[in-house]
Structure formats: structure tokens, C-alpha cells
Amino acid sequence: MEYKEFVQAVAGRTVLTREEAADLTRAVMRTLGTRLSSGEARYLAERLPDSLGELIPAEGRSEQFGLDDFITRVARHAGLNTEAATEGVRAVLKVLRETVSDEVFGHVASQLPGGFERMAGSAT
DSSP states (O other), rough: OOHHHHHHHHHHTOOOOOOHHHHHHHHHHHHHHHHHHHHHHHHHHHHHHHHTTOOOOOOOOOOOOOOHHHHHHHHHHOOOOHHHHHHHHHHHHHHHHHOOOOOHHHHHHTTTTTTHHHHOOOOO
């Protein structure tokens, strides 16, 4: 799935415009890269189309924070309120889960608190 398709899928799962969904997607990927170890961030980025993978920072130390802080960071970066950011994070995680293999998503989920995987829903 290419970047434009990814953003369109996110927009389709939210009440956000395509532009807002693009901002949200960038914010989620950036925050996810901050939360994952650099090796895991690189692993994920390498398995996404270039335009999506480039959004994930893969350098530096992993920051340990929970789902609530994740949503707060995304809301701040994307200029959304907490409710819209929560629904947006859920949409991005679901689309991400559909974009990568179960193995790749499992690697990512293994470094995140359980709330992240629940937000992404089950594999289809």
C-alpha cells in the first residue's frame, strides 16, 4: 500500500479530511518511531513503502511511554483534540496492521503496551 492509499484508508476510517489524515499519519509514524527501539523502527520502516517508511525515525533511544502519552503527543503534533487523536491513532494502527504482515506487526506490538494492539484490532 503506497502513502496516498494509506492516507486515504485512514481518512475513510475517520471524520478527518485527507490533509488532516496525512498530518495524523505523519504524527503517528513519528511518535511510533520514538516509542520503538531503533532496530525495531528500522525493521518496520524497511517493510513499508518508502514514503511511509521515511516517516519513522529510526535513530536515537527509545522513549518508554504509554498509550495515553502517545495519543497526547500525536494530538499535539497533528493539531487535534484528544478524541480525534484517539480515533486517528486507532485508524492508523488498523491500516498499518493491514499493510504489513502479521509477523511484522507482531514485532512492533511486542515493544508496545497491550493497549496499542487492542486499538489495532485483530488481523483480518
